[in-house]
Amino acid sequence: MNVQYISNQQGKRTAVVVPIKEWNKIKKKLDLPDDESVADEDVQLTKEQLIADVKEALEEVKLHKQGKIKLQSLDEFLNEL
Structure with a gap:
């Protein structure tokens, strides 16, 4: 998997960038909705x-x-x- 890490000025990793193809696989495995407009309380x-x-x-x-x-x-x- 080709992920990229985003670091702050102190070098601490603060975020990860996952290719969309991999993200879609993750969403499918986690059974997350495809609709981005789903209310926050439904997935929190x-x-x-x-x-x-x-x-x-x-x-x-x-x-x-x-x-x-x-x-x-x-x-x-x-x-x-």
Whole structure:
């Protein structure tokens, strides 16, 4: 997959650019609507779920830095969907 990263002035990655062909595959795997006019509340996570997901991700990063787990690549993640 040919993704591009956008970094801020400090070099921290702040965004990812995914080719439209790949994005369409991701949307299909995630069963996201094709209609861009869908109301935001139809595709947004609840605040509680978002917080739980971020906490889980931060814990995984902590374990990775300690050498206890290996993080997935984007391709590995997408193949799970």
